[in-house]
Amino acid sequence: xxxxxxxxxxxxxxxxxxxxxxFGILIQTYISDSRERIQALHxxxxxxxxxxxxxxxxxxxxxxxxxxxxxxxxxxxxAEKAGREGRLDDVRKLLPELESEFATVRHLMEDSLLA
Amino acid sequence: MSNVGHARxxxxxxxxxxxxxxxxxxxxxxRQGHEVRATSNGQEAVELFASWRPDMVLLDVMxxxxxxxxxxxxxxxxxxxxxxxxxxLTSLSDAGxxxxxxxxxxxxxxxxxxxxxxxxxxxxxFDRMRRMHETLTGQRDHIRERNQQLxxxxxxxxxxxDNIAHTGCLxxxxxxxxxxxxSVFNGDILFACPRPAGGMHLxxxxxxxxxxxxxxxxxxxxxxxxxxxxxxxxxGDVLRELNQKLVRILPTGMFCCxxxxxxxxxxxxxxxxxxxxxxxxxxxxxxxxxxxxxxHLPLGVLKPERFAAPMVEYGARPGDQLLLVTDGVLEAxxxxxxxxxxxxxxxxxxxxxxxRSLSDVVLEEVGAFIxxxxxxxxxxxxxxxxxxxxxxxxxxxxxxxxxxxxxGHWACSYEVENGTLGTFNPLPLLLHVCMAVSGLRQHSGExxxxxxxxxxxxxxxxxxxxxxxxxxxxxxFSRYYAEREKRLAxxxxxxxxxxxxxxxGSTGGRLIIRCIxxxxxxxxxxxxxxxxxxxxxxxxxxxxxxxxxxxxxxxxSKQGNQAEVVYDxxxxxxxxxxxxx
Numbered sequence: 001x002x003x004x005x006x007x008x009x010x011x012x013x014x015x016x017x018x019x020x021x022x023f024g025i026l027i028q029t030y031i032s033d034s035r036e037r038i039q040a041l042h043x044x045x046x047x048x049x050x051x052x053x054x055x056x057x058x059x060x061x062x063x064x065x066x067x068x069x070x071x072x073x074x075x076x077x078x079a080e081k082a083g084r085e086g087r088l089d090d091v092r093k094l095l096p097e098l099e100s101e102f103a104t105v106r107h108l109m110e111d112s113l114l115a
Numbered sequence: 116m117s118n119v120g121h122a123r124x125x126x127x128x129x130x131x132x133x134x135x136x137x138x139x140x141x142x143x144x145x146r147q148g149h150e151v152r153a154t155s156n157g158q159e160a161v162e163l164f165a166s167w168r169p170d171m172v173l174l175d176v177m178x179x180x181x182x183x184x185x186x187x188x189x190x191x192x193x194x195x196x197x198x199x200x201x202x203x204l205t206s207l208s209d210a211g212x213x214x215x216x217x218x219x220x221x222x223x224x225x226x227x228x229x230x231x232x233x234x235x236x237x238x239x240x241f242d243r244m245r246r247m248h249e250t251l252t253g254q255r256d257h258i259r260e261r262n263q264q265l266x267x268x269x270x271x272x273x274x275x276x277d278n279i280a281h282t283g284c285l286x287x288x289x290x291x292x293x294x295x296x297x298s299v300f301n302g303d304i305l306f307a308c309p310r311p312a313g314g315m316h317l318x319x320x321x322x323x324x325x326x327x328x329x330x331x332x333x334x335x336x337x338x339x340x341x342x343x344x345x346x347x348x349x350x351g352d353v354l355r356e357l358n359q360k361l362v363r364i365l366p367t368g369m370f371c372c373x374x375x376x377x378x379x380x381x382x383x384x385x386x387x388x389x390x391x392x393x394x395x396x397x398x399x400x401x402x403x404x405x406x407x408x409x410x411h412l413p414l415g416v417l418k419p420e421r422f423a424a425p426m427v428e429y430g431a432r433p434g435d436q437l438l439l440v441t442d443g444v445l446e447a448x449x450x451x452x453x454x455x456x457x458x459x460x461x462x463x464x465x466x467x468x469x470x471r472s473l474s475d476v477v478l479e480e481v482g483a484f485i486x487x488x489x490x491x492x493x494x495x496x497x498x499x500x501x502x503x504x505x506x507x508x509x510x511x512x513x514x515x516x517x518x519x520x521x522x523g524h525w526a527c528s529y530e531v532e533n534g535t536l537g538t539f540n541p542l543p544l545l546l547h548v549c550m551a552v553s554g555l556r557q558h559s560g561e562x563x564x565x566x567x568x569x570x571x572x573x574x575x576x577x578x579x580x581x582x583x584x585x586x587x588x589x590x591x592f593s594r595y596y597a598e599r600e601k602r603l604a605x606x607x608x609x610x611x612x613x614x615x616x617x618x619x620g621s622t623g624g625r626l627i628i629r630c631i632x633x634x635x636x637x638x639x640x641x642x643x644x645x646x647x648x649x650x651x652x653x654x655x656x657x658x659x660x661x662x663x664x665x666x667x668x669x670x671x672s673k674q675g676n677q678a679e680v681v682y683d684x685x686x687x688x689x690x691x692x693x694x695x696x
Binding site: 014020025058059061062063066 | 133135136138142143146
């Protein structure tokens with residue numbers, strides 16, 4: 001369903017250049033923020049708070065796109081839309097996909113940090 | 116505006132609740148050389164804006180504690196006239212939501228993922244816009260300030276101008292006029308001054324150009340016009356002096372179109388001189404009208420030796436009206452850009468206007484034609500109605516010093532000979548000698564009248580031998596003046612001598628004026644007897660009558676070529692000037 005890369009290497013290289021010494025901090029910040037966001041998505045789902053769900057998915061989308069996690073960004077967009085439109089079945093189906101995509105991205109990032 | 120490709124250091128404020136996005140944007144902007152501060156919510160962004168005053172603001176749309184749109188509204192309100200570009204950071208894709216961002220005061224969007232090149236270009240463009248706005252508002256403020264200064268200066272200048280020109284008699288009951296309060300800065304002038312011998316001088320003028328240069332030219336004109344007229348100089352003398360002064364002070368290409376009128380209510384006469392103004396009109400009470408066209412170059416054009424000021428004389432009866440206008444009236448345009456023009460003015464004057472003043476009629480018509488009352492600001496219109504009685508007679512100069520100061524006992528003799536008789540008017544000089552006596556100053560009008568009647572009789576009847584009977588009919592009138600010019604040019608071996616003497620008493624004084632001419636004299640008995648018979652003798656008779664009325668005694672020598680007038684004056688608070696000293 002999505003041919004976009006897990007992690008845009010070119011974008012990441014540019015970020016490394018821009019951030020210089022802070023590149024590591026940026027990646028760490030992204031990873032820890034994303035974990036919190038996934039937690040918040042679960043919470044919103046169990047509270048049945050679709051507005052909170054859509055907002056969190058929106059922010060998650062923005063930072064994922066910015067950091068080069070294009071496929072994750074798309075999944076966030078799907079989740080944001082489904083949340084806003086109250087399609088809870090879709091939301092339940094998307095959340096695990098999103099989690100597994102994040103796990104992939106995180107691994108790639110950690111590899112990249114070690115490189 | 117140069118240095119387009121290279122970013123200048125700006126103060127930038129970022130508000131975004133996503134830490135990673137904030138980190139990335141901050142790093143990009145700092146690398147481009149800007150000073151950056153970042154916050155995670157709208158409320159803090161507004162506070163930071165107030166305390167730090169950044170040049171531009173970059174706002175995320177969705178934030179906790181006040182969203183981006185509300186923050187943008189508040190920041191724009193605080194910025195006031197200063198242009199602070201607000202750029203929304205967004206991954207919004209919905210067109211409606213994007214439009215809402217702009218409505219709240221945002222100027223542009225920056226899409227995610229952030230791209231350094233696009234960011235640099237956008238900030239550069241907004242910085243140029245910001246600076247241009249700053250330049251424009253600065254220039255606007257500067258212009259506004261300069262304009263206010265100019266208006267203040269003009270108001271001050273007008274007060275100075277009014278002080279010089281205020282002694283006029285434009286408020287006389289038979290004069291109606293319209294002029295903008297600031298008309299002097301349109302180059303228009305409008306003066307009226309009573310003459311010491313009765314009657315008045317009118318001057319309507321239009322300087323080329325506008326603003327201060329035109330107003331400055333008006334100052335010496337007012338000074339000369341009022342000064343010379345109240346000293347008794349004739350219209351021709353005043354015009355020559357005005358022309359000479361303007362030629363000297365005005366730059367080439369600048370001059371003053373003028374209409375000068377000498378009004379003599381007693382004789383029922385108007386003497387006019389038009390140099391470059393539109394036709395004036397003399398509208399008789401029976402509706403007949405005469406155009407008073409320009410026959411001369413404006414004042415300030417011809418060198419003094421080439422300037423001539425012959426005035427054209429018109430008889431005018433009570434109820435006849437004189438109308439003078441400047442170019443502004445003929446050039447007043449309506450909404451279709453069509454000028455009012457001479458034909459329309461002539462058509463108005465052909466209508467029955469009853470007893471209304473022509474100034475009011477024309478102003479109303481032109482106002483209706485241009486259809487905008489504000490446009491009448493540029494119009495200068497004057498109308499004068501001839502009256503039986505002199506409306507400004509007895510407007511005496513206020514004497515502030517003690518009336519008994521100045522020379523008390525003196526005598527002098529002054530003789531004008533041959534060719535000088537035709538070219539020089541000795542009356543202002545003689546009046547000046549008399550005015551050295553403070554107590555005589557408030558009687559300057561009467562003294563001037565006496566001097567003038569004596570001089571006219573001595574010259575026109577005594578030496579030139581002109582019969583006053585000619586002046587009764589209009590044809591004779593012009594014949595009289597034509598003959599006067601002719602005989603004056605040929606005068607040889609003649610002179611008129613004035614002998615003045617004055618004695619001061621405790622409550623007033625006595626001035627004796629003797630006027631001696633070298634003419635053959637006349638049958639004094641006959642003339643003086645005729646003068647008593649008011650029904651038959653007009654001009655010459657009235658002159659003698661008038662002197663009698665004004666003085667304590669009038670007598671003629673046996674041959675009739677020497678007249679003596681005794682003029683007694685009293686201090687103002689001890690009664691009028693009839694009691695002997």
